Amino acid sequence: MSSNGESKCYFIQLQIDGYLDGDLSEAQQGVFMSHVQDCSACASEFRYAQTVQDAVMELPQIECEDFVLEPIHSLTAAERPMKEKGYRDSLFTQVTGLLNSIPLYFRYGFSAALVAVVAVAVSFSVVAPIEEPGQLVASEQVEQYSPEDIALALQELNVAMDYLNQLSKRTEVMIGDRFLVTPLQESINASFQRARTRENDPLQNGPI
Amino acid sequence: MRALYQQAIDQHRHRVLSFAHYSLRVREDAEDVTQEVFIKLWRHWQKIDHEKLGAWLMRVAHNCVIDHVRKQRPQQTNLDQYAEVEDQVGEESDASQLDQHHFKRQLQSAIKSLEDPFRSIVIMRDIQGMSYEEIQGSLELSASQVKVYLHRARRKLRENCKLRQLFEEQIADNSAAKQPIGLVASNDKGNGHVQ
Numbered sequence: 001m002s003s004n005g006e007s008k009c010y011f012i013q014l015q016i017d018g019y020l021d022g023d024l025s026e027a028q029q030g031v032f033m034s035h036v037q038d039c040s041a042c043a044s045e046f047r048y049a050q051t052v053q054d055a056v057m058e059l060p061q062i063e064c065e066d067f068v069l070e071p072i073h074s075l076t077a078a079e080r081p082m083k084e085k086g087y088r089d090s091l092f093t094q095v096t097g098l099l100n101s102i103p104l105y106f107r108y109g110f111s112a113a114l115v116a117v118v119a120v121a122v123s124f125s126v127v128a129p130i131e132e133p134g135q136l137v138a139s140e141q142v143e144q145y146s147p148e149d150i151a152l153a154l155q156e157l158n159v160a161m162d163y164l165n166q167l168s169k170r171t172e173v174m175i176g177d178r179f180l181v182t183p184l185q186e187s188i189n190a191s192f193q194r195a196r197t198r199e200n201d202p203l204q205n206g207p208i
Numbered sequence: 209m210r211a212l213y214q215q216a217i218d219q220h221r222h223r224v225l226s227f228a229h230y231s232l233r234v235r236e237d238a239e240d241v242t243q244e245v246f247i248k249l250w251r252h253w254q255k256i257d258h259e260k261l262g263a264w265l266m267r268v269a270h271n272c273v274i275d276h277v278r279k280q281r282p283q284q285t286n287l288d289q290y291a292e293v294e295d296q297v298g299e300e301s302d303a304s305q306l307d308q309h310h311f312k313r314q315l316q317s318a319i320k321s322l323e324d325p326f327r328s329i330v331i332m333r334d335i336q337g338m339s340y341e342e343i344q345g346s347l348e349l350s351a352s353q354v355k356v357y358l359h360r361a362r363r364k365l366r367e368n369c370k371l372r373q374l375f376e377e378q379i380a381d382n383s384a385a386k387q388p389i390g391l392v393a394s395n396d397k398g399n400g401h402v403q
Contacts (some may be wrong), residue, residue, distance in 0.1 A: 017358075017363075042239050047379075051375060052365060052366055055312055059335045061222050061336065062222065062225050062226040068242060069242070069246060071243060071245050072217075072247055073248070075247060076247075080251075
C-alpha cells in the first residue's frame, strides 16, 4: 500500500468511533464504508473495534442485593443527618447548656453554700502556725505541741490545701470564677493574716 | 426524609455498584464502596442539590473508587493473578463459549487497567449508558473533554495486547472453520495497533 493509502487508512481508523457512535454524516459514512470494504487492514480494525464496543455494551449492570445495604440501614437508623442534628457541641457549650438548665436559685444557692463550706474548712484547717518549729515562742501553751505535732499539722494542712485546690478547679470548670476563686483566696489570706497576728501575741497563739 | 433517602437508594444502587464493580473487579470491594457512597449520601443529605443527585452519587463513587485503588494497590497484583488463574479453570467447556468468556473477562480486566478518567468514562458511557451531561456533572469535565477522553479510552482499550490477541485467535478459528470472505485479520502493514 502506498503512503497515500496508509494515511487514508490512518484517517479512516480515526473515524471508527465516530462511525460506531453515529456521529458521521451520510457522506462521511459512505466514504468510510467504501474504504473498509476495500481495505482488509481497516476492515479488520473496524471489526475489532465493533467487537470490543459490542462486548463493552453487553456487559451487564450488576444487581445490588438488599443485603449489601443492610449495614447502612442500621447505621442510618442510629444516626441522624448532619444538618438535622447540628454540628457536635464543644465541651464548653455542653457544660454551659447543662448549667443553664439548672434553676437559677439552685445554681446560686449551691455555689454560695459550696463557698461557705470551703471557707469553713479552710478556717479549721489553717489553725496550726506556719512558722518553723524552732521559731516558736516559748510559752506554756506552745509547749504543749511538740515539733512532730506541728509538722504533722502542717502536713495535714498541705493535704487539705491540695484537696481544696482540686475542689476549686473542679468547681471552676462548672461555674467559672464568678463565686469561688476570689472569696476562697480572700478567706485563705485572712486565715494567714490571723495566724501572723497570733504570732505577735503568744497568748493568743492557741491551737484554734 | 427517610422515605426519600430509601427512594434514592433504590434508584441508584445498581448503577453505583456496577460502576464500583467494573472499576475494581472485586465484588466485596465494590460493595464496600457502595455502602460508603450511600452513607455519605445520608450524612450530606441536607447539603446536596437533589436535582443533581445522580451526578453527585457518581462523583462520590468515583472518588471512593480512587481512594480504594490507592489503598489496595499493593495487593492488586495478586488479585489480577487470581483472575488469570480463574481464566484457566474450565478449559473443558465449550470452545466458543470459553472464547467469549475469556474475551469478556479480558475486556473487564482491560477496562480496570485503564487510567482515570478514561476508565470511569468508558464505564459510565458504554456500560451504564449515561448521557454526556451526566458524565460531565459526575466527573466535573467539559463536554468536549468527555468526548475526547471517551475516544481516547476506547482506543486505549483496543490497544490492549491480550484483548487483541484473543480477538485474532477467534477470527483465525472462525476462518479455519468457515473460511469467511473478506474481513480477515491480516495486519501485516504494522498500523501501530499491535504492540
